[in-house]
Amino acid sequence: MNIPRVVEIKRIIEESDSVKTFIFNWKIQDEKPGQFMMVWNFFDEKPMSISLIDPINDEIGISIKKVGEFTESVHSLNVGDEIGLRGPYGNGFEIKGNNILVIGGGIGMAPLMALVDEAKGLGIKVDVICAALSENELLFRDRIKESGASILTCTDDGSHGFCGFPTELANQILKESSYDMIATCGPEIMMKGVFDLVDHYKIPAQFSLERYMKCAMGLCGQCCVDNTGWRVCVEGPVFTTDEVRLITEFAKYRRDASGIKQQL
Numbered sequence: 001m002n003i004p005r006v007v008e009i010k011r012i013i014e015e016s017d018s019v020k021t022f023i024f025n026w027k028i029q030d031e032k033p034g035q036f037m038m039v040w041n042f043f044d045e046k047p048m049s050i051s052l053i054d055p056i057n058d059e060i061g062i063s064i065k066k067v068g069e070f071t072e073s074v075h076s077l078n079v080g081d082e083i084g085l086r087g088p089y090g091n092g093f094e095i096k097g098n099n100i101l102v103i104g105g106g107i108g109m110a111p112l113m114a115l116v117d118e119a120k121g122l123g124i125k126v127d128v129i130c131a132a133l134s135e136n137e138l139l140f141r142d143r144i145k146e147s148g149a150s151i152l153t154c155t156d157d158g159s160h161g162f163c164g165f166p167t168e169l170a171n172q173i174l175k176e177s178s179y180d181m182i183a184t185c186g187p188e189i190m191m192k193g194v195f196d197l198v199d200h201y202k203i204p205a206q207f208s209l210e211r212y213m214k215c216a217m218g219l220c221g222q223c224c225v226d227n228t229g230w231r232v233c234v235e236g237p238v239f240t241t242d243e244v245r246l247i248t249e250f251a252k253y254r255r256d257a258s259g260i261k262q263q264l
Contacts, residue, residue, distance in 0.1 A: 002217060004040045004084035010059065012079055016137050019065045019107060020075055021051055024085065026060035028053060033114035034092030034208055034238040037062055038216050040084030041073050047213045047233070049185075050088060051110040051140075053117070060085075063110040063139070089216045090237050093206055095119055097180020101173070102128045102149075103166050103194055105186025109139040111208050111237075112185050120147040127179075128152070129169055131186065135160035167193030174201050181205065188264055192251035198241055205241045209250075212257055222259075225249055 013021040036047045039062065052061025062085075066075045077083065093115045100119060104112040109130060119126045126149040132138045133156045144151045153161030154169050162169045167190065174197060184194045185208035198205040211223040211232040218234035225232060226249045230239075244250055253261045 002086060004038070004045075004086045006082050006084050009077060009079050009081050009083065012077075013061075015063060015139050018067075018137065019063055019139060021061050021063040022074070022077075022083070023052060023059055023061040025058060026085075027058055028055040028060065031060065031088045032092030033118050034111045034206075035088040035090045036111075036216075036237065037085050037087035038089065038213075039064075039074065040086070041070065042084065043073070044070050045084075046070050047089070047216060049107075049111040049114075049208075051113045053114050063107065063113075065107040087216065089233055091235060091239075093183055093208075093238050095122065095124065095181070096204060097124075099125045099179050100127075100181045100183060101170070101177075101179045102126060103131070103170055103182065103184040103186070103190075104129070104139075105131045105166060105190045106133070106137065107139070108184075108186030108190075108208070110185075112183060113140045113143065115183055116144060116147055116149050120149055126150070127173070127177075129154055129166045129173075131155070131166035131169075131190070133157065165193065166190060167197060170194065170197055174203070179203055184208070188251045188254075195241065195244060195250075206238050207241070207244050208237050209239060209244075209247075210237065211254055214257075222255075222257075 007024040011023040031053050036049050039048045048062040051063040102112050128151045131154040154166045182205040214220045214222045216233045218231045223232040225247045253263050
């Protein structure tokens with residue numbers, strides 16, 4: 001688990017102009033939605049969320065947004081090329097109840113897509129709010145529909161679906177519908193809005209956080225959060241509402257590779 005395994009890219013799906021999903025043969029054991037893999041391009045290593053877990057075909061998928069040198073190098077790869085993976089790591093989502101609402105923003109939909117697949121496989125009712133800046137950045141729309149989940153899209157510019165923030169749409173839904181659980185991942189400012197909503201409506205929720213990671217094994221302390229000291233790579237990346245309440249930096253700041261605070 002802690003040694004990179006070199007795997008061949010089996011398929012590549014272009015999800016949007018900036019996001020690709022890379023699929024590999026992988027013996028599925030105890031991988032869970034919400035966990036992540038460390039991806040090694042033979043020069044550097046970065047954490048990426050698992051967006052596909054297929055125990056029938058023994059496949060795993062990771063969805064990567066092109067944002068810098070590392071992700072650009074991975075995006076340049078083709079089917080048949082090799083890359084290193086180690087993992088899975090972290091604390092994933094735990095499905096609770098028979099009716100859940102999923103709220104994802106941008107690439108935050110990646111771990112949530114794996115959750116939707118698992119929940120629908122268990123016969124659970126799932127509603128999804130899929131949000132992005134514009135229509136061409138909305139992720140997994142067809143896959144969500146194929147899973148049997150209900151999808152509502154939300155764009156900042158109004159190019160598709162609801163025009164506005166996903167928390168505004170979620171608030172409208174929660175005024176009329178009840179859920180056993182809410183799961184969310186996306187920009188932390190967005191998740192702060194979700195936190196406020198679930199706190200108001202008293203709905204159990206789980207939040208997938210992102211922090212700078214180096215080892216992914218809880219040794220280096222790079223991804224520790226104030227003031228609990230929890231390591232996002234071990235105790236997270238998925239936290240409950242009550243746990244998020246104790247993380248004083250949530251939606252305020254995070255630390256860069258040097259440990260310096262960066263305001264959100």
